[in-house]
Amino acid sequence: MEIRYLNYFVVVAEKRSFTKAAEQLHISQPSLSSAIKNMEKSLDLKLIERSTKEFRLTEEGELLYQEAKKLIRHHENVLNELENVKKSGVGEFSIGLIESSMLWLPDLLNQFKENFPHVKVKLLEVLSLEEVEEALWNYEIHLAITNQFIHREEIETAPVYRERLVALFPPQHPLTEKPYIHLSDLAEEPFIVSREGFQTREDILKAFREVGIVPNIQFEIERFETATRLVEENLGVTMIPENYVKYAKSLSANARPIQDFPLLRTVYLAFEKNRYLPPTASGFIDLVKNYFEKD
Template sequence: MDLRLLRYFVTIAEQSTFTNAASLLHISQPSLSTALKKLENELGLILIDRSTRGLKLTREGEILYEEAKKLMTHYEHVSDEMKRIKTYGPPELAIGVIESSIFWVPKVIKQFKAEFEDAHISLLEVLSLKDVIKALNNFDIHLAVTNQYINSKDIQTTPIYEERFVAILPPAHSLSEKSDIEIYDLKDEPFIISKEGFRTREDVLNVFRQASIQPNIQFEIERLETAVSLVENELGITVVPENYIKYSKKGTFHTKEIRDANSTRTVYLAYDKKRYLSPLVLRMITLIKEFY
């Protein structure tokens, strides 16, 4: 399939008229119409509905547009990456992370930098499922450490470890003297939880569902740091991944294991398997897998 013809087709679809598309592509309108017909003949499909006055894609045309757009974006990214490498040297590496991973990710990066000391690394917090998928599809990140399982044929999602949830209590809470607690102990407490769309929210709610308990939700937040701050100010209690508390600075709160609940979650490594993955990206993927 000719990439030039696909680019013409994508431009036609986005400009909505042959005139505008031809002008943008710097070719004549008859040449553009001929190119489209050639693509349709090659595929054996009608891509533009010519029975209507305005330009309208057929169902086949809509499918091709979506896939061709991904291909063009990928092609442009690889082309730009090669030009950048030629001009500026080693490429950048962008990693999406969740809050509980930022305490072990630097250990992997340290090992990575020993091998690629000139590489420039960006760490971006991508928390919700929508954010992770968008960042991967837009090439904002090369890979993601996420607690979201991504059900997509284009994205490889590999489990790398599990982590427990623990309860966080205010400094003078009545449960602070107990060595551990039961989920029922939290039933009527003012509860702090992640907003809708965050996998952590569903994981925590599942812990309560297992005990047939509805938490008394008083606050909805995006970052675990905010939840802990609210707890320290005695505004409620929360449940967070153990790794976040284990490696964070000590605060004025109490951490308690939840004795009677299956309170764990899986953390995944995700990347677009159809995207060009440079040796640096592949090496980082290997190091993360080897770390666990």
């Protein structure tokens, strides 16, 4: 089946009208209707329910619609990859990343550029689960470095490493006199946490719930950089990945481990299973796995 016929069907399904779909596709309505009927004949399936006045896909039509969208996106992606190679002789490699990955990613990118010196690398911050899924779905990125586990069959989410979350306090805060703290120590503190949609927020609030504490949330943020800045200005306390503290170039806030309820988060590589991944993407995945297997 030609890709253009799948595109015809997708447009009809989304416009819910042969007339509007024909206008968008710049073909006549009879030609479009004939193309869809020929699809049904070749598949020996009824795709659109025509017995009612309301436009409705059959169960088979809905399945074809969902799968056809994926095939069209995959087809466009391959054409784009080939066009990039034709123009420059190389291509592009796009990575979606969370903020804390920039602590180790430059080291890996140096190794990557040794293997693929002429490849153009695009880095895109994708922080929330919705952003990660949308970037993968729209082919904005080849893969994502994320702390979100994606529960979708078509996406591979492979664990890379785990890291602790630690509490971060302003300079001279009384709790920094302790070598470690308990979650109960944070019950009355003005708390800074990621906004809704971020896995780190869910992990932190779940820990508080399990020990029976409702945190005093005063600020919701997107970036750890913002959280640490607020802490340094004595506006509250927060929890951030231990590696963020470890590799920070300048940080006046003080971190303390949490003893009674150690919080861990997993960082993953996520990519679409059925999408064409260029050798650059496979090479990068191998570099990441080897890098953390050594630790």
